[in-house]
Amino acid sequence: MTALLAGAMTFASFVTLQAPAGASAPVRSSGTVHLVLHSAHSFTPRPPAGAHDLYHCSVVNPNFKQDMMVTSSNFRPGTKEVHHAILYRVPAEYAAQAWAQNNHGKGWTCFSEPTVSGAAAITEFSGMPWLCGWAPGHGASILPAGTAVPMQAGSVLIMQIHYNTLIGHKPDSSSISLTAVPTSKSDLKTVTIQQLPAPPEIPCPAGITGPLCDRAASIAYTAKRFGPNAATTVYGLEAICGRNPMNPPVGNSTSCTWPVATDEVIRQITPHMHLLGQSMTVTLDPGTPQARVLMNDPHYNFDAQVADSLSPAVVVPAGSTIQVSCTYNPKLRQFNPQTKNLAPQFITWGDGSADEMCLAILATTAN
Numbered sequence: 001m002t003a004l005l006a007g008a009m010t011f012a013s014f015v016t017l018q019a020p021a022g023a024s025a026p027v028r029s030s031g032t033v034h035l036v037l038h039s040a041h042s043f044t045p046r047p048p049a050g051a052h053d054l055y056h057c058s059v060v061n062p063n064f065k066q067d068m069m070v071t072s073s074n075f076r077p078g079t080k081e082v083h084h085a086i087l088y089r090v091p092a093e094y095a096a097q098a099w100a101q102n103n104h105g106k107g108w109t110c111f112s113e114p115t116v117s118g119a120a121a122i123t124e125f126s127g128m129p130w131l132c133g134w135a136p137g138h139g140a141s142i143l144p145a146g147t148a149v150p151m152q153a154g155s156v157l158i159m160q161i162h163y164n165t166l167i168g169h170k171p172d173s174s175s176i177s178l179t180a181v182p183t184s185k186s187d188l189k190t191v192t193i194q195q196l197p198a199p200p201e202i203p204c205p206a207g208i209t210g211p212l213c214d215r216a217a218s219i220a221y222t223a224k225r226f227g228p229n230a231a232t233t234v235y236g237l238e239a240i241c242g243r244n245p246m247n248p249p250v251g252n253s254t255s256c257t258w259p260v261a262t263d264e265v266i267r268q269i270t271p272h273m274h275l276l277g278q279s280m281t282v283t284l285d286p287g288t289p290q291a292r293v294l295m296n297d298p299h300y301n302f303d304a305q306v307a308d309s310l311s312p313a314v315v316v317p318a319g320s321t322i323q324v325s326c327t328y329n330p331k332l333r334q335f336n337p338q339t340k341n342l343a344p345q346f347i348t349w350g351d352g353s354a355d356e357m358c359l360a361i362l363a364t365t366a367n
Helices: 092-100 215-226 228-240 330-334
Strands: 033-038 053-060 068-076 082-090 130-134 147-151 156-164 175-182 192-197 253-259 264-272 277-284 292-297 308-316 321-328 359-366
Touching: 068 082, 068 130, 082 092, 092 156, 130 147, 130 192, 147 175, 192 253, 192 321, 215 228, 264 277, 264 292, 292 308, 321 359
Parallel strands: none
Antiparallel strands: 033 175, 053 156, 068 147, 068 175, 082 130, 082 156, 192 359, 253 321, 264 308, 264 359, 277 292, 277 321
16 A cells, blocks of 8 residues: 555553663663664754744664664653654665754754655655654554564664644653564564545635635645645645545545555554544445445544554455545634634645644554
């Protein structure tokens, strides 16, 4: 299945051993590694003029001297300004390029997904593979037993943090805890984190007007805040989902159906929307006699984004389809403390907290 755009954050209870970024990972006699990684410097988010969101990337180094399987992880946000975070795996052959753009440990601005030179060689569709992700409320969760995410010797991580500064500009020193075991001593199944989006096209509520209630003006405003690729993403998602990019269906719900290219096993699903999200469903083989709802979140809560483990895991053969569907309440924009003072806006896919997403994040293994 093709991955697209910005999985499941994993956690296990353990006693951590502090290891500064760039230091050798502490290894116990069993070969299990516990470490805590953080950026070399704290960071105070300062979005571009007229914006309230900033995506910041920095390189952190687990210093793995052999191929490892990461069995648990826990992102710890340092401030309430953290909207979400993603840890991207950078293979060893691209580590030098990642360090080169790290600005002597200060990191760099990275709206959408981070890239490094030669990134096309390591992408699935839209970016580097994930190690894990975090969103508010995700808290303590764990990958299904017997699974882990691989990291090769010499590889590094890009820690991307989305800050929303409507509530302030406090310095941040977020960190990530990892537990890993040597691949050579493991028979764990490899987990792949996949992202299945659907494009929201949410008009201003009846009776609400303003210049940004025009779709084209809204998309231009999104591109101004996050760069031209933000507009390309809006139009591209519509095309991929089989809709007219310039005149798509609009409303308070959306869906997109994705093909499954190879046999796989779905083990976890995490829903992700923003502040207008109301519900999400993920359906296997929709519109057929074999249709099956894999996940139903009828009361989505941005502050409680929790992974749904499928028990038993669902075997999905190649040739199947998976549909992601979301609903929204655009009236919440006028009442939510974070958005009530913002101008009315036609809402599309976007990187800001006041924009929207419809994203099902799947943890899968090969069948």
